[in-house]
Amino acid sequence: MTSSLPGIRVQPAPGNAPSRRSFLRYTGASVALGSLWLASCKKDNEPVARPTITSFTPTSGMAGTTVTxxxxxxxxxxxxxxGSVSVSYTVLSDTSLTFVVPNGAPSGLIVVGTPSGPxxxxxxxxxxxxxxxxPTITSVAPTSALPSATVTLTGTNFTGVTALTVNGIAATPTVVSATTLxxxxxxxxxxGVATIVVTGPGGLATNNTAFTVLPTTVSVxxxxxxxxxxxxxxxxxEAAFYTQVRTGTYFTGLASGSAEKLIFDDLYYHEVIHREFFKAAIxxxxxxxxxxxxxxxxxxxFNDRTSVLSTAKAFEDLGSAAYIGAGQYIQSAAYLFLAGKIASVEARHAAIIRDLVSENTFVGNDVVTLTTAGSSSVATNNGPAGSSLERALAPAEVVAVANTYLAPGSKLDISGIR
Incomplete structure (x- = not known):
């Protein structure tokens, strides 16, 4: 009697009944395949659901390569x-397993033994x-960037890169190809000038092209x-804000010649004039x-009246308080006089915006220190008690608000004047 599997024939020894100890005659299969089959044989005539291998990847590699x-x-x-070498393996699922090619393993077939056969x-x-x-790095683009910006490296041997740092701070590399990440x-x-270090299977690479991390703030x-x-x-x-206001449907939808539209036109021209005046003076x-x-x-x-008016109110209140608060930092009498003049204009802007928000509310005790009948108020809004002075804000207080409306790289650093 002869039992068989693909590529294997089991020949009973003469005079003995078939058994698992039968002499094996191999035709085209490795010793490994036969021994794995013996370990997983079932009883005679019992149906067996055979395992299958449909693919493996990669198809070649060095010791240390993970094969799926x-x-x-x-x-x-x-x-x-x-081949003839047993390897450690991990069964991921009924349809997938992995192993790492050990040192000294030869080229050969991959054989999997299972309870239902090899x-x-x-x-x-x-x-x-x-x-x-x-890996190597041959170019960096762009050559300068803000934090959170995407940078592209060109080079060689990026496949398998596992880590990347910028001045020692970890970043996540995305390998696009062997030459791009x-x-x-x-x-x-x-x-400042930054060193980029890429870690790959074969070692490290650093940039030979200068790369600069840009500051998120700009000093005044x-x-x-x-x-x-x-x-x-x-x-x-402020000029940028009113410029954009004029593009939104809130402004464009206002009737031509209406008081509200004329007010925003006036504010726009004033702020642009102020901007250009300071640019020329500096x-x-x-x-x-x-x-x-x-x-x-x-x-x-910018398409919503409430959103535009509330932001305009915040900017004009801030501008007025900023000029008043900056006075103590100015040494030049001419510059101090200029700040006072612009502060008065900003106060008028703030008043008219407040009136648009709610009629006849051109001022409020949130921007001045009021004196009540028979007594003086406590000191509020950076003014002495009972002074009835308009609010003053120090540069640090102003910048804390202004920077929320500035992009990274344009946020203000006023440490040199406070």
Missing amino acids: VTGTRFTGATAVQL VSTADPFTITTTPVVA TFVVPAAAQA GTGDAGVLNYAYALEQL TAAGVPLLKDLTPDFSAIN
Whole structure:
């Protein structure tokens, strides 16, 4: 009697009944396959659901390569061999298992032993001897970026990259191809020239092209020049706001020649004039001019009257308090006189916006210190008790609000004037 599996014949010894100890005659199968089959044989005539292997990936690799085998009925697998070498393995599911190519393993078929029998790949896994090469970085684009910006590296051997740092701060690499990867500049990366380190299977790579992490803030400077740039920054912000107001459907939907539309036209022209005045004054003084700032008005709905008016009120109240509060930091009498004049204009702007929000509410005790009949109020809004003075805000208080409307890279640093 002869029992058989594909590629294996079991020949009973003469004069004995068939048994699991029968002499094996192999035709085209490895010793490994036969021994795995013996370990998993069932009783004679019992139907067996055979495992299958449909694919494995990769098809070649060096020692240390993780190989994934796909097929069926892998649950309870009893052994895996690569060629003639047993390997440690992990059954991921009934249809998938993995193993790591051990040192010294030969090229050969992959054999999986299971309770229902062994199964072999049709093609061999090929052992390669090509050494793993460290990655290289040949270019960085852009060459400067703010935190949270995406940067692209071009180079070689990026496949398998596992880690990336910017000035020692971890970032997550996204491998696009063997020659391209991207990453997002981490928020904690320190501003300045940065070293990018990429870690791959073959070692480390650092950038040989200069890359700079840009600061998220911009300094207004020091002294009177710093105060001028501080005022210029606020006028940039207000001018940008009213410029965008004029593009929204709230403004465009106002009747031509209506009082409300004329008010916003007037505010727009005033703020643009203020912005250009400070720009010219700073340039004429021969001091460094603050860069053009990038606003972030994403929280404002320019199509909605309430959103526009509430933001305009916040800006005009802030502007008035900012000029009053900046007075103590100004050394030049001419600049102090200028700040006083603009403060009066900002106060008129604030009053008319408040009147649009709610008629006859052009001022409130949130912006002045009031004296009540028979007694003086306590000191509020940075003014002495009973003074009835308009609110003053220090630069640090103003910037805390203004920076919420400025994009990273344009947020103000006023440490030089406070």
